[in-house]
Amino acid sequence: MDTFFNLPEKVVFCKKCVLSNQRPSSIPEFKHTKNRPGAKYLNIDPLTGICDACKVAEIKNINIDWEQREKELLKVLDKHRSKNKDYDCIVPGSGGKDSVLASHILKYKYGMNPLTITWPPILYTDYGYKNFRNWIEIGGFDNLTFNQNGRVMKLLTKLSIQNLLHPFQTFILGQKNLAPKIANKFNIPLVFYGESEAEYGNPIADHNSSLRKNEFYTYKNIKDLYLAGCSIGYLEEKFGLSLKDLSIFFPIEKKSLENFDLNIHYLGYYIKWIPQEAYYYAVENSSFKARPFRTEGTYSKYNSIDDKIDDLHYYTTFVKYGLGRTSYDASQEIRNKHLNLNEGKLLVKKYDGEFPERYFDEIMDYIEMDKNEFHRLCDEFRSPHLWVNTNKDGYKLRHTVNEDGEND
Ligand SMILES: [Zn+2]
Numbered sequence: 439m440d441t442f443f444n445l446p447e448k449v450v451f452c453k454k455c456v457l458s459n460q461r462p463s464s465i466p467e468f469k470h471t472k473n474r475p476g477a478k479y480l481n482i483d484p485l486t487g488i489c490d491a492c493k494v495a496e497i498k499n500i501n502i503d504w505e506q507r508e509k510e511l512l513k514v515l516d517k518h519r520s521k522n523k524d525y526d527c528i529v530p531g532s533g534g535k536d537s538v539l540a541s542h543i544l545k546y547k548y549g550m551n552p553l554t555i556t557w558p559p560i561l562y563t564d565y566g567y568k569n570f571r572n573w574i575e576i577g578g579f580d581n582l583t584f585n586q587n588g589r590v591m592k593l594l595t596k597l598s599i600q601n602l603l604h605p606f607q608t609f610i611l612g613q614k615n616l617a618p619k620i621a622n623k624f625n626i627p628l629v630f631y632g633e634s635e636a637e638y639g640n641p642i643a644d645h646n647s648s649l650r651k652n653e654f655y656t657y658k659n660i661k662d663l664y665l666a667g668c669s670i671g672y673l674e675e676k677f678g679l680s681l682k683d684l685s686i687f688f689p690i691e692k693k694s695l696e697n698f699d700l701n702i703h704y705l706g707y708y709i710k711w712i713p714q715e716a717y718y719y720a721v722e723n724s725s726f727k728a729r730p731f732r733t734e735g736t737y738s739k740y741n742s743i744d745d746k747i748d749d750l751h752y753y754t755t756f757v758k759y760g761l762g763r764t765s766y767d768a769s770q771e772i773r774n775k776h777l778n779l780n781e782g783k784l785l786v787k788k789y790d791g792e793f794p795e796r797y798f799d800e801i802m803d804y805i806e807m808d809k810n811e812f813h814r815l816c817d818e819f820r821s822p823h824l825w826v827n828t829n830k831d832g833y834k835l836r837h838t839v840n841e842d843g844e845n846d
Contacts (some may be wrong), residue, residue, distance in 0.1 A: 439822055439823040440821070440822045440823065441821050441822070441823045442473070442758070442819070442821035442822075443462075443473060443474040443477060443758065443821065444473065444474050444475060444476065444477045444479075445460055445479060445759070445821055445823065445824075446459050446460065446479055447823055449760070449823070449824070449836070449837040450482050450487075451482075451837075451839045452480075452482055452487065452488060452489035452491075452492055452769075453486070453487035453488055454488050454489070454492040454772065454773075454779065455489060455491065455492050455768070455769035455772045455773060455779070455782065456764075456765050456768050456769050456772070456779070456782045456783060456786050456839045457480055457489055457491065457761060457765055457766075457769045458480070458482075458759075458760065458761065458837075458839070459479055459480050459481070459482045459489075460479060460480075460759040460760055460761060460824065461479060461480035461489075461759060461761055461765075462474075462477060462478075462479055462480075462759060463477075463478040463479060463480065464654070465477055465478075466653060466654050466655075466689070467607060467610050467611050467614060468611065468615075468657065468663050468664060468665065468687075468688065468689055469662070469663075469664060470602060470604070470607070470664060470667065471602075471664050471667050472601055472602060472667050491769065491773065492773055495773035495774070498710065502710075504709065504710055507707065507708045507709065508708060508709065510648070510708060511548075511705075511708035511709070512548070514628070514648075514701075514703065515544075515548050515550060518550075518627070518628045519549065519550060519551075520550075520551045523551075524551065524626075525551050525552065525553040525580075525624065525626050526550055526551050526552070526626065526628065527544060527550050527551070527552045527553070527626060527628040527629065527630055528552065528553050528554075528555055528617055528620060528621050528624075528626050528628070528629045528630070529541040529544065529552045529553075529554050529555070529629075529630050530554075530555050530556070530557070530613060530616065530617040530629070530631065531554060531555075531556065531573075531632075532556050532557070532558060532559055532566070532570055532613075532744050532745075533556070533566070533569040533570030533571070533572070533573035533574075533724075533726075533744065534566075534569065534720075534742065534743070534744055535713070535716040535717045535719070535720040535726055535740060536632035536633065536711075536713075536716055537554070537573070537632065538569075538573050538577060538716075538719070538720040538723065538724045538726055539632065539716045539719045539720060540630050540631070540632045540705050541554050541573075541577065541579055542577055542719070542723050542724070543705075543709075544630060544705075545578075545579070552579065552630075553579075553580055553581075553582060553620075553624070553626065554573070554574070554579045554580065554581045554582070555581065555582045555583070555584070555616060555617060555620050556570065556581060556582070556583040556584065557584055557586070557609070557612030557613050557616045558583060558584075558585065558586070559609060559744050559745030559746075559747070559748075560591065560595055560605075560606075560608060560609050560745055560746075560747045560804075561745060561746040561747055561797070561800065561801065561804060562744060562745065562746075563729075563743060563744055563745070563746055563797075565727055565729060565730060565743065565744075566743055566744025566745065567744070568727065569720075569724075569726050569727060569743075569744065570744065572724045572725045572726065572727075573724050573726075576723075576724045576725050577723060577724040582620065584612070584616055584620075584686075586608075586612065586686065587683060587686070590679065590683050590684065590687075591608055592804065592805060593677060593679075594607070594608045594665055594666045594687065595607070595608045595666075595747075595804075595805055596805040596806070596807060597665075597666035597667070597668060598665075598666035598667065599805065599807070599812070599815065600666075600815065601666050601667035601668065602666065602667045603754045603757065603758060603815055603816065603818075603819040604666075604667075604751075604754065605747045605750045605751050605754060605801070606745070606747055606748060606750075606751035607665075607666060608666075608687065609745060609747070611665070611687045612686070612687065614654065614655060614689070615655060615687065615688060615689045615690065616686075617629045617631075617655075617702070618655045618656070618689070618690040618695075618700060618702065619690050621700055622690060622694055622695070622698055622700065625698075627698060627699050627700050627701055628701050628703070629700070629701070629702040629703070630702075630703050630704075630705050631650065631702065631703070631704050631705070632704070632705055632706055632711060632716070633704060633705075633706035633711050647707070648703045648704055648707035648708060649701065649702060649703060649704075650702040650703070650704065652692075652695075652702075654689075655689045655690060655702065656689050656690055656691070656692045656695065657688065657689045657690075657691060657692065658691075658692045658693075660681075660688075663688060663689075665684060665687050670684060712774050713741065713770060713774070714771075714774065714776060717740045726740075728740040728743070729743045733749060733763065734749055734792050734793070734794040734795065734796055735749060735752050735753060735756070735762050735763040735764065735789060735790070735791065735792045735793075735794055736752070736762070736763040736764045736766075736767045736785075736789050736790075737764065737767070737768075737785050737788075737789055738767045741767060746797035746800065746801060747797075747801055749763075749794035749796070749797060750794055750797070750798065750801055752766070752794075753791070753793060753794055754816070754819070756790060756791040757816045757819055757820055758819050758820075758821070759824070760824045760825075760835050760837070760838075761790075762786075762789075762790040762791045762792070763789075763790070764785050764786050764788075764789040764790040765786055765790055765839070767785075768781075768782035768785050768786060769782065782839075783839055783840050786838070786839055786840065787838075787840050787842075817833065820833055823836070824836060824837075826844045826845070828844065
């Protein structure tokens, strides 16, 4: 059967969580093109039936000496800690629980002087914006917010939906690429993100380092870059955009790091990072508030709630990979032992793939797309090995974690 995006042909679910081998591993977002050549997916050990993300969680729970890791962190911090009024590290974020936790402990527990930086969401939710303000005002941080060229942001967001069915790409590009550039400009060579992507299913080896690999935030040749699945030349020619319009979305040029020893760390390597605890910490220290209602497509209220487009993003992962937001949330909570596998499966059955109606009209208005066009695009991106068109009931998954798919 045909598969799209280089997906594994046979769908296999992990024995411990609710993810399958169709879960994409991170690729540098600026290399993302429609067919995802060479893309890798969650590895599931053929002998044990357990995925890399579950293995990483197990290691985290049993095999890591967290006291030793904290000592390693102190070494890094002592090397960079400012002795005067200068900033000594950068924490990127938009005021979600993870950036609150990272910046707060760096400043108040470890005596660092972080500059927080923000690439704002595409469409802020009002409670998300409030959380952002509270981070700065109650948490007490200097913040540099980079407001994007709205016209370019909107066009690229629309194109990334049309070309990649990826509504969130412009946000991800900025979230990953802005920090290295600001670090370089302000000469602050230490950047902290919260968790490593390995927590959620990148190759297990990625978990053995605190450092973000520079292939994820640098480029050598502009010919290798893609935005919204388009080459830069195409965007210039077709839409009259200039390099000046586009370059803020690029990663940093490799050669500008030649004389700048940039270190991008994951704090989650050094301290045990549990999303639910990050949430409680953010509530306590910066009056972080969960969403006042359940997030469509899942059961949770406090994960990634500051961008209206995020809900649609997870709907598109359901279309492309058969895994919606509940699959991601429940798997993570199963690994942290807040849910058992059966509870996770029931939640998937109840909520996964639920269409995010709440902000849909507003998003379509923002990018000036007809609603039917969006649904047509979704069908265009359904890989035949995952979906079957039943005509009567529309598209159905062939395989689910509950084994109630059309072909299970
Ligand atoms: Zn798993």
